Amino acid sequence: MPSTPADDNVWRGNALPLLNEIRHALERLLATGETTVIDLGALPMGAQDEAELLDALGTGEVDATVDAGGPSSVRETAFHGVWRVTHRNEAGETQARFIEIAFVPELLMSQREDVTDSSNALSKRLGVEQNIRK
């Protein structure tokens, strides 16, 4: 049976420039603390290109799932500070895929608004006066 073009095993070289962009972003993170987010959906990638990219990045120590408006996976790659972030909707369909170069991806950090809500909710539950307001 003829193979489909999508599953061929041909080096096209589309992953290499992206790996270099990630290298530059890591240098920038170290020098200035600036984070970089790369939208994989905006780049010309075939199935093999993406497989090459993911293979080159490997998997690291952290694997987290965020359940907010559907599951999002946050996976550190073998390169510390390089994260794969995949957003899915409640039906589990992929909505967006990013490579985030950061010490901690923003999605993993609790947000000030949510923390304020939590503080107020806990105060209310304990029947004590709320000290923190929005």
Next chain:
Amino acid sequence: MAIDGPTIAEVLRQQGISRRGFLKFCATTASLMALPPSMVPAIAAALENARRPSVIWLSFQECTGCTESLTRSHSPSIEALILEQISLDYHHTLQAASGTAAEAARKAAMQENAGKYLLVVDGSIPLGNAGFSTIAGISNLDMLKETAAGAAAVIAVGTCAAYGGIPAAQPNPTGAVPVSAIIKDKPVLNVPGCPPIPVVITGVLAHFLTFGSLPELDALGRPKTFYGETIHDRCYRRPFYDQGKFAETFDDEGARKGWCLFKLGCKGPVTYNACATTKWNQGVSFPIQSGHGCIGCSEPGFWDAGPFYKALSMPIGPAKAAVGAAVVAGLAAGSAVALRNRSAKKSAQAAHQKVTVADLEKSK
């Protein structure tokens, strides 16, 4: 464009979506609108205050492919789009109401949101005879003019609404014209494609509701974020074009290795669309990745722009013109063309891998 009611952020919050979920929503919206991730804070700030716009969707001479495409949007889903982000007040394929009740809903939306609602149109408009296409006894032309009068902007979805599309293809029996040929006093944004990519349709709507304005357009009225580059420029097979590696037939070695489809008629070099990056079916693939060249469906007059399977570098005029040119250039030139064609055919035949019924049965 705003209508009364809660903001997008408030709607999400009422549904128990956390700030983290809201930021995720903004990140996916940025990706959807083909904006850089650095725009997420600006999108979050805009959505804090954005309210759900009223949308009236009119379908004229069309095949419902554009609506079919819209309903396959996964980011946001059609349910999320209708329930959270827009107020879809009239769409005669999707709405439950019909007849007098449906038309009353359209009139009510126009009256309540005069000057603020968004009008989406798919399908071309026949000028030849009003009876060619009517809705509730109203001609397409009259309904478009009446509904566009109070709209903030008009979005022409699909190549038929944007450029006339297949109904306007030769000999154009209904006298079909695009929306922009009729509506001259409102901003008209074209979202061409046959059909357009689902998330490009929702992306344009998302841009309008996020920023309250239409995105920057190219000379053909298309948003540059989605139509700013050719399929060819963003094609993952582009390196093969640069290396001169082409598939000569749909089942030769080049095709199996995923080489460039230019010689098989791919219109990617002259077609502006987002298929190569946004892709289809939740980002799974697009025609070139599936082994077929681009047919240029988001370009004006694509149906009459020559054979789909003829390379762009080949003349598309009538055969007699080519023969005439060969005669003028001399018999030697004509012979050379014939020889090259025979050679190409022979090579293609040699590379052709035949598949028999027995082979297919074996592969089951």
